Amino acid sequence: MANALNPILLSAHNPSPMTGAGNNTYLLVAEDGSATLIDAGVGAPQHLADLASALDARHARLDSVLVTHGHRDHASGAPAVAGAHAAAVFAKRPWAKEDAQYGVRWRAIDEGDAVAAGGESLIVLHTPGHSPDHLAFWHEPSRTIFTGDLVVEGSSVMIHTSGGGNLVEYLASLERLLALDPRVLLPAHGPTIDDPARTLTGYLRHRLMRERQVVDALCAGHHSVQAITESIYHGLAPALVRAAQENVRAHLEKLKAEGLATTTIDEAGEWRLS
Ligand SMILES: [Zn+2]
Numbered sequence: 001m002a003n004a005l006n007p008i009l010l011s012a013h014n015p016s017p018m019t020g021a022g023n024n025t026y027l028l029v030a031e032d033g034s035a036t037l038i039d040a041g042v043g044a045p046q047h048l049a050d051l052a053s054a055l056d057a058r059h060a061r062l063d064s065v066l067v068t069h070g071h072r073d074h075a076s077g078a079p080a081v082a083g084a085h086a087a088a089v090f091a092k093r094p095w096a097k098e099d100a101q102y103g104v105r106w107r108a109i110d111e112g113d114a115v116a117a118g119g120e121s122l123i124v125l126h127t128p129g130h131s132p133d134h135l136a137f138w139h140e141p142s143r144t145i146f147t148g149d150l151v152v153e154g155s156s157v158m159i160h161t162s163g164g165g166n167l168v169e170y171l172a173s174l175e176r177l178l179a180l181d182p183r184v185l186l187p188a189h190g191p192t193i194d195d196p197a198r199t200l201t202g203y204l205r206h207r208l209m210r211e212r213q214v215v216d217a218l219c220a221g222h223h224s225v226q227a228i229t230e231s232i233y234h235g236l237a238p239a240l241v242r243a244a245q246e247n248v249r250a251h252l253e254k255l256k257a258e259g260l261a262t263t264t265i266d267e268a269g270e271w272r273l274s
Contacts, residue, residue: 005118005139007146007186010050012041014073017239020155020189023073026146027054028118035060036117038137038146039068039188040090043080052084062088066115066122067106068148068188069134070098078104091115093126095133095164109135122146127177129170130157136177143183150174151199152190156206158243159250167250168257171207174200207251214251215273218261223270225249 005028012023025047026038035055041047055062062085067075070092078090082104091107092099099106109115111126115137122137130149137146149157150173159165177185178200185193193199210232217228225245229236233244252271255261264270 005120005142005144007038007118007144008054010037010041010047010054012039012073012077013044013046013050014042019073020152023188024186024190025051025188026186027051028120029055029058029060030116030119032119033058033060034063034116034119036115037062037065037081037088038117039074039148040065040081041077042073043077047077048080048084051081061085064089064091064115064117066109066117066135066137067092068136068146069093069131070095070102071131071149074148074188075099075102078102093124093133093135095131097164098133125176127173129166129168129173130159132164132166134173136173138180138182143181145177145180145182145185145196147177147185147193148188150177151185151187151193151203153187153193153199154190156203156247158246160246161250161253162246165246165250167207167254170250171204171254174203178204210247211251211254214248214255215260218271218273223272224268225252225271228252228271 007026010025012025015022025041029035065088089107090104091109093110094108109124113124114121122139125136125138127134127136159167159170182196185196213232217231222228222231225248229245229248261271262274
């Protein structure tokens with residue numbers, strides 16, 4: 001089939017409450033045996049073994065690793081992959097605060113670059129919001145996007161404002177994906193998304209609903225992140241409270257950026273509608 005990518009899904013074998021069943025990494029192999037891995041995983045022995053046997057089975061060699069963003073579950077496996085595949089080049093969008101810890105030399109890629117992968121060309125999209133360095137990779141002929149942590153089917157994506165996340169940017173990135181009219185999204189967590197328009201509009205609608213809830217909570221006299229969170233998320237498991245608070249904080253920062261909420265500067269971090 002012309003313009004077929006045929007990505008090979010390789011689990012990073014790192015299941016956890018935050019990563020679900022574990023990260024998805026994708027191997028793309030060209031007819032000439034050159035191969036590209038999308039996301040490095042965490043260096044789990046089983047991931048490295050699966051990668052080696054997938055390459056062996058196709059008489060292929062790993063030439064490059066494209067990393068969607070600098071979070072540990074996507075990037076921390078880079079040194080282990082480099083150790084097993086010395087010729088591989090590692091590429092991501094620079095994020096100075098995070099990149100050095102991973103101990104490989106990163107080649108910088110950015111918005112609009114075309115990168116070779118699996119005998120095809122992928123267009124690099126800078127899609128910040130989940131993290132400042134977040135990239136998606138767009139294969140126009142098959143209308144496929146490797147979406148990293150922008151969407152997870154059946155779940156929502158964390159926006160850590162304290163860790164460089166930004167909800168305004170995130171929503172713009174979702175709108176951008178939607179405007180490309182993709183046919184399939186290949187996320188770093190969860191199953192393949194075969195109905196991108198439905199999933200993306202569902203995400204956007206869900207965020208609008210949350211924003212309305214945050215505004216309602218402010219109107220009802222809740223002014224701390226904790227109180228707003230408690231008023232929105234009822235009966236939340238203790239393990240999820242921090243994640244919910246990060247979400248609320250992300251919405252408050254968005255309202256502030258839009259001039260709709262202000263915060264006092266004291267330690268209590270009180271938020272009010274302007
Ligand atoms: Zn992430």
